[in-house]
Amino acid sequence: xxxxxxxxxxxxxxxxxxxxxxxxxxxxxxxxxxxxxxxxxxxxxxxxxxxxxxxxxxxxxxxxxxxxxxxxxxxxxxxxxxxxxxxxxxxxxxxxxxxxxxxxxxxxxxxxxxxx
Amino acid sequence: xxxxxxxxxxxxxxxxxxxxxxxxxxxxxxxxxxxxxxxxxxxxxxxxxxxxxxxxxxxxxxxxxxxxxxxxxxxxxxxxxxxxxxxxxxxxxxxxxxxxxxxxxxxxxxxxx
Numbered sequence: 001x002x003x004x005x006x007x008x009x010x011x012x013x014x015x016x017x018x019x020x021x022x023x024x025x026x027x028x029x030x031x032x033x034x035x036x037x038x039x040x041x042x043x044x045x046x047x048x049x050x051x052x053x054x055x056x057x058x059x060x061x062x063x064x065x066x067x068x069x070x071x072x073x074x075x076x077x078x079x080x081x082x083x084x085x086x087x088x089x090x091x092x093x094x095x096x097x098x099x100x101x102x103x104x105x106x107x108x109x110x111x112x113x114x115x116x
Numbered sequence: 117x118x119x120x121x122x123x124x125x126x127x128x129x130x131x132x133x134x135x136x137x138x139x140x141x142x143x144x145x146x147x148x149x150x151x152x153x154x155x156x157x158x159x160x161x162x163x164x165x166x167x168x169x170x171x172x173x174x175x176x177x178x179x180x181x182x183x184x185x186x187x188x189x190x191x192x193x194x195x196x197x198x199x200x201x202x203x204x205x206x207x208x209x210x211x212x213x214x215x216x217x218x219x220x221x222x223x224x225x226x227x228x229x
Contacts (some may be wrong), residue, residue, distance in 0.1 A: 001162065001180040031215055042205065043160075057215055090158055096215065103206075104150055105217060107160040113214065 002027050002097045004108035012114045018081045021111045023093030028073035033094040034066070037110070043092065049076040083115045118143045118210055122220035129196055130228050137191040137223045139206035144187050147209045150217065151180050151191050153202040160205065164191070168211075196227045 003026040013019055023032065032049040044096045046066055047057040055068040080087055092110040097103050119142045129135055136197070148167045150162040164173045164180040166189065172181040177191040189206060203224045207217040 004159075006159075023221075033215065043207075043217070043222045044219075045216045048215060094160075102148060102165075104162045104165040105215075106162055107152070109159040112157070 001104070001106050002029060002095050004093055004095060004106060006111050007092050008111055009109065010112040010114075012116060013083055014116055017083055017086055018079055019083065019113065020079045021091055023076045023078070023094075023108060025074045025095050027035070027097075028074070029095040029097065031096040032070060032076045032106070033096075034068065034076070034078045035092045035094055035107075037090040037092060039088065046091075048077075049078075064103050072106040080113065085115050088114050118208060118213070118218045120206060120208055120218050120220040122204075122206060125221070126224040126225060128226040128228065131196060131198060133196050133227075134192070134194050135196055135225070137193070137204050137206075137219055137225070139189040141187045141190070141208050141218075143210060144184050144206075145211045146184060147182075147211050149182055149189050149206060149208045151178075151189075152204060152205045152207065154222070155202050163204075182201050193225075196225075198205075198227050198229050200227050201225055213223075 005024045007022045034046045035043045037043045045058050046061045049070040051070045067079045072088045090110040093108045121140045123138045131178045150165045151163040165174050177194040182189045203222040205222045207219045
């Protein structure tokens with residue numbers, strides 16, 4: 001399965017600032033995803049990062065708040081903009097391994113973000 | 117809207133016991149179902165993936181079953197060990213939701229030595 005590295009692993013940020021999270025995969029993958037896990041809750045998909053085109057956002061998430069880049073098949077970034085305490089969560093990068101549509105999804109270790 | 121429920125929310129068992137974790141989903145038009153474990157402060161580790169056409173998958177001491185028509189899946193863990201302590205999450209991928217996984221809230225498992 002793909003090895004996924006996320007940076008930073010954790011951060012503490014001030015209200016109103018922005019943070020960019022990086023996701024690096026050790027192999028080329030077609031599908032990359034960004035999820036959020038709020039404290040005590042399960043995971044929610046933020047967006048699908050598409051290589052060479054705009055990301056596809058889920059209901060309730062917008063590009064101005066969560067801009068995403070996908071410059072190539074092994075790398076993506078998620079920016080959390082103008083942060084507020086409600087953005088305190090774990091942000092996880094996920095990929096689907098292989099080329100088939102029925103391959104499992106794999107996750108990085110996540111970025112634990114706290115906003116003061 | 118797909119809803120995924122996991123019961124129980126927490127489970128504590130003595131080492132060596134066999135146990136079953138339950139996952140139910142409201143929309144049976146799923147593409148596949150995946151079980152993960154999450155250790156504290158960590159990401160998710162994929163355990164088993166069951167396609168909608170399959171009834172079960174096995175990996176070592178783990179066995180996952182799927183009853184698509186009734187909207188249920190179970191994860192069976194044989195001869196539990198303290199290292200199995202983690203939160204177990206099930207996630208379904210709908211036929212109509214593209215690649216989005218819908219997660220349950222997880223079962224927090226503690227295996228006591």
